[in-house]
Amino acid sequence: MTNRVVGSGEHHDVLVIGAGAAGAAFAWRLAVAGVDVVCLDRGHWPDPGAYATSFPDWETRRLRDWNPNPNVRSRPEDYPIADDTTPIKPILFNGIGGSTVLWSAHTPRFHPSDFRVRTLDGVGVDWPLTYWELEKYYDINDRLMGVCGIAGDPANPPRSPRPTPPMPLGLAGARIAAAFDSLGWHWWPSDGAIISEDYDGRLGCNHCGPCELGCPRGAKASTDITYWPKAIAAGARVITGAAVAEVTTSPAGLATGATWFDVHGMQHHTSAAVVVIAASGIGTPRLLLHSGGRDGLANSSGLVGRNLMLHPIAAATGVFAEPVSGFAGNDAFCLMSQEFYETAPGRGFVRGYEVQVTRGQGPLVTALGGFNLDVPWGPGHHRRFEQLFGHVATMAITCEDLPNPDNRVELDDALTDRFGVPAPRMRYRLDANSEAMITHGLATSRAVLERAGCAEVLESRLVNQAGFHLMGTCRMGADEATSVVDHRCRTHDIANLLVVDSSVFATAAAVNPTPTIQAIALRAADLLLGERSGVPVP
Amino acid sequence: MNAAFIDALAEALLPGDAHWPSGAEVDLAELVQSISALVPGHTKSMDELLQELGDTFIEGSRLERRANLEAIERERPDLFGVARLVVLDAYYRHPRVLGVLAVRCGYRAAPPQPTGFPVDAFDPSVLSTVRTMAKRWRDDTTAEL
Numbered sequence: 001m002t003n004r005v006v007g008s009g010e011h012h013d014v015l016v017i018g019a020g021a022a023g024a025a026f027a028w029r030l031a032v033a034g035v036d037v038v039c040l041d042r043g044h045w046p047d048p049g050a051y052a053t054s055f056p057d058w059e060t061r062r063l064r065d066w067n068p069n070p071n072v073r074s075r076p077e078d079y080p081i082a083d084d085t086t087p088i089k090p091i092l093f094n095g096i097g098g099s100t101v102l103w104s105a106h107t108p109r110f111h112p113s114d115f116r117v118r119t120l121d122g123v124g125v126d127w128p129l130t131y132w133e134l135e136k137y138y139d140i141n142d143r144l145m146g147v148c149g150i151a152g153d154p155a156n157p158p159r160s161p162r163p164t165p166p167m168p169l170g171l172a173g174a175r176i177a178a179a180f181d182s183l184g185w186h187w188w189p190s191d192g193a194i195i196s197e198d199y200d201g202r203l204g205c206n207h208c209g210p211c212e213l214g215c216p217r218g219a220k221a222s223t224d225i226t227y228w229p230k231a232i233a234a235g236a237r238v239i240t241g242a243a244v245a246e247v248t249t250s251p252a253g254l255a256t257g258a259t260w261f262d263v264h265g266m267q268h269h270t271s272a273a274v275v276v277i278a279a280s281g282i283g284t285p286r287l288l289l290h291s292g293g294r295d296g297l298a299n300s301s302g303l304v305g306r307n308l309m310l311h312p313i314a315a316a317t318g319v320f321a322e323p324v325s326g327f328a329g330n331d332a333f334c335l336m337s338q339e340f341y342e343t344a345p346g347r348g349f350v351r352g353y354e355v356q357v358t359r360g361q362g363p364l365v366t367a368l369g370g371f372n373l374d375v376p377w378g379p380g381h382h383r384r385f386e387q388l389f390g391h392v393a394t395m396a397i398t399c400e401d402l403p404n405p406d407n408r409v410e411l412d413d414a415l416t417d418r419f420g421v422p423a424p425r426m427r428y429r430l431d432a433n434s435e436a437m438i439t440h441g442l443a444t445s446r447a448v449l450e451r452a453g454c455a456e457v458l459e460s461r462l463v464n465q466a467g468f469h470l471m472g473t474c475r476m477g478a479d480e481a482t483s484v485v486d487h488r489c490r491t492h493d494i495a496n497l498l499v500v501d502s503s504v505f506a507t508a509a510a511v512n513p514t515p516t517i518q519a520i521a522l523r524a525a526d527l528l529l530g531e532r533s534g535v536p537v538p
Numbered sequence: 539m540n541a542a543f544i545d546a547l548a549e550a551l552l553p554g555d556a557h558w559p560s561g562a563e564v565d566l567a568e569l570v571q572s573i574s575a576l577v578p579g580h581t582k583s584m585d586e587l588l589q590e591l592g593d594t595f596i597e598g599s600r601l602e603r604r605a606n607l608e609a610i611e612r613e614r615p616d617l618f619g620v621a622r623l624v625v626l627d628a629y630y631r632h633p634r635v636l637g638v639l640a641v642r643c644g645y646r647a648a649p650p651q652p653t654g655f656p657v658d659a660f661d662p663s664v665l666s667t668v669r670t671m672a673k674r675w676r677d678d679t680t681a682e683l
Contacts, residue, residue, distance in 0.1 A: 053650040057573075060627050064577060113676040120681045130678055150662065155674040166660040174664065181667040186674055189660060196660070206654025216651050323644060328655035342676050342683060362650075363639055364630045368623065377551045377622060378604055382558040390643050 020098015043095030104332030281470025318454030326360025397441030
């Protein structure tokens with residue numbers, strides 16, 4: 001792929017900012033419909049040959065240039081994020097494919113009730129759309145990304161046959177599944193955007209383990225290998241190394257395009273009839289707050305950047321006496337439980353959580369203590385290492401985060417990126433509902449792990465390096481006073497400006513957001529295609 | 539940062555036993571130096587650690603070294619963290635240690651790709667119990683399950 005700099009004067013039907021999960025899906029849908037679409041991304045095409053999993057020092061690459069935290073990774077295309085005002089640190093990737101390059105690819109869907117939180121449970125807000133309106137887009141996305149799984153889950157609405165079978169449970173997963181059965185609690189093999197068999201010209205998974213370091217085999221879906229090749233074949237264009245600084249507007253208040261810096265610091269402008277932002281729950285509000293006037297763009301509600309939701313994650317790690325080959329198999333999921341997902345009385349919290357069963361880590365990360373292991377240095381190190389390495393599985397408790405306007409993304413007063421554009425600052429605190437959910441989730445996870453035969457359970461109340469679900473910062477709603485975009489993802493203030501990423505989530509549910517992000521983006525693209533003649537042109 | 543210091547540090551962090559070689563036995567000096575050079579500031583941190591511990595650390599007994607390192611861990615966790623990271627990184631990549639990992643833990647001593655690991659395919663029969671469970675999701679019109 002080449003990176004061609006576009007000078008001023010070039011005009012497109014649609015400009016998409018951000019080539020990740022949402023931007024790719026949106027651009028693909030438009031391109032196959034014959035629309036002239038161009039995408040700007042501050043990052044570059046990933047080189048699968050450079051992914052860390054193929055190198056002897058793969059575990060330390062995770063701690064350096066393949067770190068999921070952009071503040072640690074600190075590549076030229078990364079912008080800094082002020083994070084000393086949040087206990088949960090930001091996790092994202094800048095590049096074609098966006099965070100799908102480094103995600104772990106667990107792809108559960110929202111429940112129908114997740115779109116009616118205010119009506120059903122009296123908290124948060126309702127979405128201006130329903131699960132049923134998204135259902136066909138979930139299915140399209142599953143086919144395009146390529147997923148594993150099996151239909152029939154009693155905790156979710158019926159769904160179409162999965163393109164490939166579930167990932168193996170593995171020894172620990174089988175023990176934990178049996179424990180759930182024994183307790184009479186729900187579990188189901190996870191849907192995941194990893195193909196368990198060859199599919200769509202891609203090789204099936206060979207169970208190497210660390211999916212979040214990039215998949216050189218291409219078994220894990222990332223949009224650089226799924227949507228983008230198809231979108232480009234249909235005529236879409238991608239410009240890499242294009243760090244967008246501002247969305248520009250006409251005197252009439254319509255969006256006209258975007259100014260951006262190339263890798264040499266030269267400034268450019270790309271104009272378009274419709275501008276679509278898909279730069280993540282942090283990058284999108286950052287861009288809007290830095291555009292327009294003092295209060296930012298599309299911000300008459302004052303809600304751009306507000307209601308940041310992150311999914312607090314707690315972890316319970318079970319230690320099995322016998323080896324369970326914890327290092328083999330995709331590390332981030334094999335099964336999930338939604339026993340405590342829907343609101344129920346008597347639990348001490350409203351809404352709920354999902355439990356995602358993950359596998360173990362490699363030798364170095366285990367020796368260093370992993371996520372919540374306890375491995376001493378000095379005498380006793382090797383004995384403890386042998387007790388843990390290949391012997392553990394972790395239950396990650398993903399809690400629904402209720403929207404709170406005080407939790408937010410704003411522009412930092414002092415910190416900037418290398419082009420002088422203000423960096424975002426995250427301000428975030430857990431609420432009492434999340435704390436109660438964590439306590440409940442750790443107790444139920446301990447019960448499962450003990451039933452599975454674990455003699456020891458290690459707990460972490462909050463995984464700090466887990467801010468990978470960045471939601472809510474340009475909320476969707478019907479009322480322009482209490483939301484930023486409408487059900488079509490169109491901003492209330494500017495008719496030809498859309499936001500299609502997880503920023504638009506009205507509530508967070510308790511599951512990984514990516515399939516919902518992509519379904520919303522596909523739906524927004526379809527609606528734009530249907531209403532194109534009605535979109536004002538600057 | 540010299541070889542004698544790295545040996546003393548590795549011995550204190552990773553004493554050997556009947557199965558595992560000690561950090562000093564596997565001669566980590568060269569690898570620790572090259573790993574430290576990969577991250578800005580790590581070589582400087584290691585040099586600063588040597589300054590803090592002093593030459594007596596190298597000459598000290600096993601108990602004295604441990605006590606000195608425990609003090610550093612408390613008072614300079616930043617320096618201790620770097621030292622622990624680079625020494626353990628070098629150790630768990632050393633061919634002799636990888637050999638022990640294979641024998642003791644059944645772990646193939648190679649990067650995850652391109653080989654991956656053999657894992658038994660998913661067996662749908664394990665779903666027989668959970669398939670009998672009643673519907674557990676709410677429709678969007680009722681607060682009840």
